[in-house]
Amino acid sequence: MTLPKHVAIIMDGNGRxxxxxxxxxxxxxxxxxxxxxxxxxxxxxxxxxxxxxxAFSTENWFRPQTEVSLLMRILQRYLRRETENLVKENIRFxxxxxxxxxxxxxxxxxxxxxxxxxQCTGLHLVFALSYGSRQEITxxxxxxxxxxxxxxxxxHEVDExxxxxxxxxxxxxxxxxxxxxxxxxxxxxxLLWQAAYSEFYFTDVLWPNFTETHLEEALTAYSQRQxxxxxxxxxxxxxxxx
Ligand code: IPE
Ligand code: IPE
Ligand code: MG
Numbered sequence: 001m002t003l004p005k006h007v008a009i010i011m012d013g014n015g016r017x018x019x020x021x022x023x024x025x026x027x028x029x030x031x032x033x034x035x036x037x038x039x040x041x042x043x044x045x046x047x048x049x050x051x052x053x054x055a056f057s058t059e060n061w062f063r064p065q066t067e068v069s070l071l072m073r074i075l076q077r078y079l080r081r082e083t084e085n086l087v088k089e090n091i092r093f094x095x096x097x098x099x100x101x102x103x104x105x106x107x108x109x110x111x112x113x114x115x116x117x118x119q120c121t122g123l124h125l126v127f128a129l130s131y132g133s134r135q136e137i138t139x140x141x142x143x144x145x146x147x148x149x150x151x152x153x154x155x156h157e158v159d160e161x162x163x164x165x166x167x168x169x170x171x172x173x174x175x176x177x178x179x180x181x182x183x184x185x186x187x188x189x190x191l192l193w194q195a196a197y198s199e200f201y202f203t204d205v206l207w208p209n210f211t212e213t214h215l216e217e218a219l220t221a222y223s224q225r226q227x228x229x230x231x232x233x234x235x236x237x238x239x240x241x242x
Contacts, residue, residue, distance in 0.1 A: 040091065
């Protein structure tokens with residue numbers, strides 16, 4: 001089975017899951033975090049190289065203050081409790097997103113988790129936090145524009161590779177497979193540039209109900225896709241010439 005090197009997941013549906021159970025949205029976020037832990041371990045054990053989890057978008061800052069604070073507290077608790085486990089599982093942790101907007105204690109825990117797991121050589125786990133792809137691309141354009149203004153480079157030298165290496169995901173390879181739960185079929189400002197040739201897998205399962213079996217289904221679906229990258233499939237080249 002062809003395994004994707006990089007899996008990215010838009011973990012969606014926590015609120016609706018809680019609502020169905022007549023519980024507050026926070027209940028869904030707590031359960032969602034537990035599911036994330038399981039899926040991280042599952043990906044690690046399967047030998048996936050990179051896993052990016054969309055945990056909080058730039059637009060999520062516009063949710064009610066109480067929900068935002070709660071999400072930050074859950075994140076803080078996750079980092080505090082899980083860092084040792086990440087080391088045990090040989091998982092290297094990193095983040096993408098506008099960290100300047102995060103509370104100081106969360107930022108500190110992030111830095112701690114990154115430092116503690118820096119030497120781990122197994123799964124590379126990326127949390128997209130306070131992340132927005134348009135913001136990321138805007139920052140990259142600004143950085144490149146500054147280099148041109150300083151005379152460091154000329155406008156003609158700007159190419160895809162330069163843009164790529166100016167993004168916060170660099171040097172992580174593009175996601176091969178993007179999974180979104182909860183039935184929504186959109187990117188919601190996630191990895192717009194990087195998703196140019198990603199395979200998409202949408203499932204109606206709400207994130208708190210997502211299990212290792214669902215992950216397996218997504219990976220199997222991926223292995224059955226034929227990625228062409230705009231070219232002609234290998235086995236149809238001959239047919240064309242006949
Ligand atoms: C995903 O679940 C978690 C975050 C965006 C932080 P939601 O909170 O978006 O759940 P729904 O989409 O409202 O059900
Ligand atoms: C996307 O989910 C962000 C995360 C999963 C963290 P949202 O629930 O914020 O996206 P929309 O609002 O349905 O597009
Ligand atoms: Mg949602």
